Structure formats: structure tokens, C-alpha cells
Amino acid sequence: MRIGIYGGTFNPIHKTHIEIAEAALKQFDLDQVYFLIAGNPPHKDSAETISDMCRLDMLKLALSGQDRLLIDDREIYRSGKSYSYITFSELSLEREDDELFFIMGSDSLINFKNWVKPEIISSKATVLGAPRLGDDTEKINQAIFENKRLFEGDFFLIDYKANSLSSSYIRDNFYTDPSVKELLPDRVYDYILDHNLYSKRFYSPDTIKSLEEEMRKELSSSRFKHTIGVANTAYMLASAWNYPAVAAMVAGLLHDSAKCITDEKRLSICKKNKIEIRDIEYKYPHLLHGKVGAYFAKNKYEIDDEQICHAITVHTTGCPDMSLLDKIIFVADYIEPGRNKQPRLDVLRYEAFHDLDNCVFMILEDTIEYLNQNQDIFDPMTLDTYEYYVSFLEKRNSKNIKR
Ligand SMILES: [Fe+2]
Ligand SMILES: [Fe+2]
Structure with missing residues (x-):
């Protein structure tokens, strides 16, 4: 099978993430896309940082009923530091007969050479960049060219016109901009309200x-x-x-x-x-x-x-x-x-x-x-x-x- 692995913090997951996964399914003829939810960074004192389990709950709500969009939660359960090269080493052993595609934000694609052991990741999966609103296309194309020169494996940009704002915009404006509701699956929106997430209140x-x-x-x-x-x-x-x-x-x-x-x-x-x-x-x-x-x-x-x-x-x-x-x-x-x-x-x-x-x-x-x-x-x-x-x-x- 051809398997997409979509890495991100999904804090929170929003409609654009789902549309990007669907675009990748279609363009690269994938059978399934797994949302690989990343662990939180160790410093957990920011009001923006919510529980890993809340992010996972929201993914489950957003993807319930989807046959081809699934979840891989191994990184939030992993002890110690969680690096993508470890996950892809595991995945390539588990899925010997499958072809892997790593979907990441275009910013991550630009910064790919600075990741830990990028050569291991690109040897195990084709890297797909997901466009973001306001992307500098020339810079992304340069990064793809550079990554191809440096590493074994292939790099592409997903053909998707990013037209909405990011998770950080949602976190910052959830309680002040009513249009944020349109960016989120209904059940995710309700979950954020019920769990009082992104409220900027921090009790020391x-x-x-x-x-x-x-x-x-x-x-x-x-x-x-x-x-x-x-x-x-x-x-x-x-x-x-x-x-x-x-x-x-x-x-x-x-x-x-x-x-x-x-x-x-x-x-x-x-x-x-x-x-x-x-x-x-x-x-x-x-x-x-x-x-x-x-x-x-x-x-x-x-x-x-x-x-x-x-x-x-x-x-x-x-x-x-x-x-x-x-x-x-x-x-x-x-x-x-x-x-x-x-x-x-x-x-x-x-x-x-x-x-x-x-x-x-x-x-x-x-x-x-x-x-x-x-x-x-x-x-x-x-x-x-x-x-x-x-x-x-x-x-x-x-x-x-x-x-
Ligand atoms: Fe009472
Ligand atoms: Fe009481």
C-alpha cells in the first residue's frame, strides 16, 4: 500500500489539515493517511500548550468516520525524546511492503536539512510539503532542489491552494474572532469550548x-x-x-x-x-x-x-x-x-x-x-x-x- 504519514502537533486540528490529507491522497494515489501526532515540547508552562490527550481527543473527533484518514499516536506515548527518524525507522520495519510518504508543513520542508538525521527519514519516505498561506514559492522550490541534492529520496510539494489561517491563529483568536468556528470541524469547536482550551488563563x-x-x-x-x-x-x-x-x-x-x-x-x-x-x-x-x-x-x-x-x-x-x-x-x-x-x-x-x-x-x-x-x-x-x-x-x- 501507499501510506501517507502526516506529522504535526495538530494544536488544534482544523479543516485545512483534512483538506491537505485529502489532496495528498488524490495527487499521490495514497491508500491511507495517518495523522502522526507529535509530543509537546518539554516546557509546558504556556497557555498555548494544551494536554497531549486533548490534542489526541480532537484528532479522534475530527477523523471519526473517515476510512482513509487514521491516527498514529506513538510519539505522544514514547518515553524520552521523540524524533521523526526513530518513528520512520520503526514504520519502515513494520510496513516492509508499503511505500511511505511523509507529509509535513512547507516550513518544515524548508528546514528539513536541520532536522535530526534527515538522511534516515528521506531514505525511508518520500517527503511531501503541505502549502501554507503566504508561502514563498521560490524559497520552497529552492529547498526541494537543495534537499534532493543533499539526500537520497524524493521531495514534492502538494498541489493545494492554502486559503485559511493556521492553528496558531485559531489559538490566539478562538474567543475573539467568530470566523474561527468556520475553520474547525464542529465537534472540535465544541470540544475546545467545553474543555476551556486556549483561554489564556494560567493559574500559577x-x-x-x-x-x-x-x-x-x-x-x-x-x-x-x-x-x-x-x-x-x-x-x-x-x-x-x-x-x-x-x-x-x-x-x-x-x-x-x-x-x-x-x-x-x-x-x-x-x-x-x-x-x-x-x-x-x-x-x-x-x-x-x-x-x-x-x-x-x-x-x-x-x-x-x-x-x-x-x-x-x-x-x-x-x-x-x-x-x-x-x-x-x-x-x-x-x-x-x-x-x-x-x-x-x-x-x-x-x-x-x-x-x-x-x-x-x-x-x-x-x-x-x-x-x-x-x-x-x-x-x-x-x-x-x-x-x-x-x-x-x-x-x-x-x-x-x-x-
Ligand atoms: Fe457546597
Ligand atoms: Fe462542598
Whole structure:
């Protein structure tokens, strides 16, 4: 077979990548193209650098249902430095009978001679350059000529008219330029929103430390202990479900920040700041601790992050169609290590890392059972959320799609 290997970070994958792969399939009569997802560089402190697993998730969403566009994820799983010559040495052994084509951006083609062991790569695969918007054609042709002179193997440019912007444009403008939506497969666009990627928010270890100290002062010792349990559980769940883990920790630290103040204070903060108070919240103002906690997060602790504030707002009752972070905080609040009275905690703790939506549903089921038996305050939002997840899971399970 004739196999294309398309190398890149795909941060994020966008429609142009797919069009280039399709152009290469056609022009070079390839049977399949594998998207070879590169590992992140070692310095991971930039807001632009997202988890390898998020980039892989987006590739899977973008390419699902494609017969000839596939994924090779060996480089993100490889220990130590990952060089293309290693991958192509492996591939040529695995695919002895196949002919390999290495698709790379035109910038990489120009810089090819400076790669580590380029002669090994070009001896194992024909190199194909993918055009980019604003390319200097003369410079690319010169590079092809030069590479042919220096190395064994062949070099070509893919016949494709690049007409859209790059991944870096998408990262920089995702939240400000509405036209970015057109550049991405729908499911990738939704994934970026749900996972709060490219938001430019970065929570440093100092921020975590200072929020922890604030909570130590503001909360009772048992509430503080619970808070640390929720923050750590949120971190672990976020890591498992590919949400920015430190942001989830911030939400966990602040989720009960309005728990240890008086009902009068909660009511007066809501009235003063025009935060809606429902009838049941007038009657039982402690139910407002989520809304007031979100207000504290934004105004007192300067966490200007809508997803974090929303997760804090809904952490006790949940809400229909929760975001990923909403679910992480809702679940972390219920299963943190200090909890021991709830039924089937072992199962919930397992399920939290295997099927988050089902875990949310099971917690709602237990909460409703508890509230029914104890004639306690029944917030109608809990029931709305429960009904939403009953029908959500029914639909999902009938399609057999798990998150
Ligand atoms: Fe709470
Ligand atoms: Fe809590």
C-alpha cells in the first residue's frame, strides 16, 4: 500500500489539515493517511500548550468516520525524546511492503536539512510539503532542489491552494474572532469550548497557595479539610477527563467559599449585586452558598473565569446539560476522600473515572433518595437535573456512545 504519514502537533486540528490529507491522497494515489501526532515540547508552562490527550481527543473527533484518514499516536506515548527518524525507522520495519510518504508543513520542508538525521527519514519516505498561506514559492522550490541534492529520496510539494489561517491563529483568536468556528470541524469547536482550551488563563502555584491560605482563614477546620479534598479530587478528575487540571483545582478550592458566612450576609450580597434569589433560597438561604461563592470567586479572589464561576454556582444541585467542569466539581464534592456516609461510595469513586455522566446520574439518584427519606429541603433544580440525565443517558445508551 501507499501510506501517507502526516506529522504535526495538530494544536488544534482544523479543516485545512483534512483538506491537505485529502489532496495528498488524490495527487499521490495514497491508500491511507495517518495523522502522526507529535509530543509537546518539554516546557509546558504556556497557555498555548494544551494536554497531549486533548490534542489526541480532537484528532479522534475530527477523523471519526473517515476510512482513509487514521491516527498514529506513538510519539505522544514514547518515553524520552521523540524524533521523526526513530518513528520512520520503526514504520519502515513494520510496513516492509508499503511505500511511505511523509507529509509535513512547507516550513518544515524548508528546514528539513536541520532536522535530526534527515538522511534516515528521506531514505525511508518520500517527503511531501503541505502549502501554507503566504508561502514563498521560490524559497520552497529552492529547498526541494537543495534537499534532493543533499539526500537520497524524493521531495514534492502538494498541489493545494492554502486559503485559511493556521492553528496558531485559531489559538490566539478562538474567543475573539467568530470566523474561527468556520475553520474547525464542529465537534472540535465544541470540544475546545467545553474543555476551556486556549483561554489564556494560567493559574500559577502561587495562586493556588494563596487561595488555599484564604480558605484556611475563611472556613471552619472541617470545611477547610473538605475543601482540600474537593480541590485534589477535582485535579485528578480533570486530569482523567482532559480538562485543565489546575483550573479545576481553583474551582474546588473556592466552591464552598461562601459556606461559613451568615444567612443574612448571603441574602444581602445577593440583593446588593442583583443575584437572583428563588423562593426556596429565600426560605433556606444557605442554598445560596453556590451563587455567593461564585460571586466571591470573581470579585473577592479575582478569578475571572466563567466556567469556574458556573461550576461553583451549580455545585450542590447540578443543572441540566452541565459543562465538563460543572460535572467535575459536582462529583468531586460528593466523593472526596473525607466523605464516608453516602451509599455506594466505592462504586461512585470508580465510576467517576470511567463514566462521568453516569456518575453524575448516580449521585443525583442517591441525593433524591436521601431527600425523600429525610424530608429535607428539596431544591427543584435537583429534580430538573435528575430528569435531564435520565433522558440524556437513555439517548446515549441507545446509541451506545460513552463519554
Ligand atoms: Fe457546597
Ligand atoms: Fe462542598
